[in-house]
Amino acid sequence: MSYKRLGDYIQQVNQRNKDLEVDTLLGVSITKKLIPSIANTIGTDMSTYKIIERGQFAYGTITSRNGDKISIALASEHDSALVSQIYVVFEVIDANVLLPEYLMMWFSRPEFDRYARYHSHGSTREAFDWEDMCEVELPIPSIEKQREIVAQYQAVANKIKVNEQICEKLEATAQALYQHWFVDFEFPDENGNPYKSASGKMVYNEELEKEIPEEWDVVKLEEVSSLKYGKMLDSDKFLTKGYPVFSGYGIRGYYSEFMYQEPQILVLCRGVSGTGEVKLSPNNAYITNLSIVVEMTESLMTKYFSFYFLKNDDLRTLDSGSAQSMITTGDLYFRNILKPLYYVQQQFDEKVIQILEMKKVIKAEIRKLTQLQNILLSRLATLNNKKTIT
Known part of the structure; x- marks a missing residue:
């Protein structure tokens, strides 16, 4: 079985929301999923947005801002939805020859991401355009074999x-x-x-x-805890395996050393979103300076009660940043905490x-x-x- 040119099996779709019949707006994430859009659409002419239907694909051609990923996703949870005009929407011409789910498995491979980045081009912004997508080659086995492969994959995904x-x-x-x-x-x-x-x-x-x-009592957070910022990272200490580097937004990679053996209460203190959220770090983690570590020092205050109290407190109101969202240890010092x-x-x-x-x-x-x-x-x-x- 030889590799086949993808362009012989797919075609672009350019259906616009002219009658405003569709109002669900989605975006394509670098995790290769269609997710609810956070764009402000007040006053926006939604008739120009593209309609994507179940079984169709959407992808962003610009690859230079996505790191090692290309944003592409298969519509599987909505019969009809909208995506921005910046996305290319396309579909498989004959699903009895090429299953959309099989094709999405191919797009999910890290090798495809590397291929797309390598074949991207442009001066100010690199793009993997429709012509490039059509030149992709992949094995297309019998439809029965595709169904078997997809069934195995979806069983694990489910x-x-x-x-x-x-x-x-x-x-x-x-x-x-x-x-x-x-x-x-x-x-x-x-x-x-x-x-x-x-x-x-x-x-x-x-x-x-x-x-x-x-x-019960109410005390100031500074009376029962020690507040410390996480630390900057040394790029020379990054590893493919090791101790998790935790920013509060998730595990960013692995490191040659850790700061805390036990899980710690973290308050996300800066970033583009999420400032004020409260998280628990994993075991043996290195905490970055995107979080404030809240170590409970009062013997009569337990970690997990304190965590859930702070998690349910509205710490987002402490955001004192202007150009960038930010919370400082000073903002937290005088925060009230219940002491059962x-x-x-x-x-x-x-x-x-x-x-x-x-x-x-x-x-x-x-x-x-x-x-x-x-x-x-x-x-x-x-x-x-x-x-x-x-």
């Missing part, structure tokens, strides 16, 4: 999706527990009864401007740790399944000995 949903439900469970105990104040009292429903005494707190349980009785915090932490351990196991399975996905993608090139895209 398992990953189910596991991600389980992780979301576990996190929702932890959030609901926090809400029940520390917002509704229905934590179990010393007799195991819901505190507020069992007529537990409440007193008004001026700092929080609401009633809290009688023996220690035994209540301990009980909460015990339950949350169980939930986080379950998430940890499931995420480990997701990583293994993702590795299996990558293996399946790499096998596409072994359908034939010729290697046009490597």
Whole structure:
């Protein structure tokens, strides 16, 4: 079986939203997914936007601003949606010859990204245009073989999706527990009864401007924690494997050393978005200067209660940046934090740790399944000995 020219199997689609019948606007991410657009469309003429239908592709031709990725995605979750005019929309001419899902697997390979970047051209901005896309060559086995390959890949993808949903439900469970105990104040009292429903005494707190349980307190964050910025990175210490480098926005890579052995509470303190979000770092992580580390120093304040309190506090209001979004340690010093009785915090932490351990196991399975996905993608090139895209 020889490699085939892709241009013989695909065609451009240029359907515009002239009648304004479609209002769902999507963008194409570098993770090769169609995602809700964050563009401000107030006053925008939506009739000029392109319609993309289920089974069609959209891609951005400009590659110089995407690092090593080309933004391309297959529409699979919407019957019809809109994308910006900057995207090229195209479709497979005959799905009985080339499955769109099989083609998307080919586009998902890192080898395709390298190929697209290598064949991009331009002076101020490099582009992988439609003519370049048409010159891509790939193996196109029988439709039965394509269906078999896609079925294997989608079975793994579906398992990953189910596991991600389980992780979301576990996190929702932890959030609901926090809400029940520390917002509704229905934590179990010393007799195991819901505190507020069992007529537990409440007193008004001026700092929080609401009633809290009688023996609880409110303190300033600086009284119970140490606030430190993460550190700059040394490019010479980056590794392909090692300790995770965590910015708060995610794991950026791996490093030859770590700063914290245990998970730490982080407040994202600068960036284009997300400033004020509260995260937990992974074990043995190096924390970058995009985050403030909140180390609890008060022995009667537990880590996971403090984490969920800060996570549910609206720290975005502390953003003091002008040109760039920013929060400083000074902004956090005088922030109020609730101080429940220690035994209540301990009980909460015990339950949350169980939930986080379950998430940890499931995420480990997701990583293994993702590795299996990558293996399946790499096998596409072994359908034939010729290697046009490597």
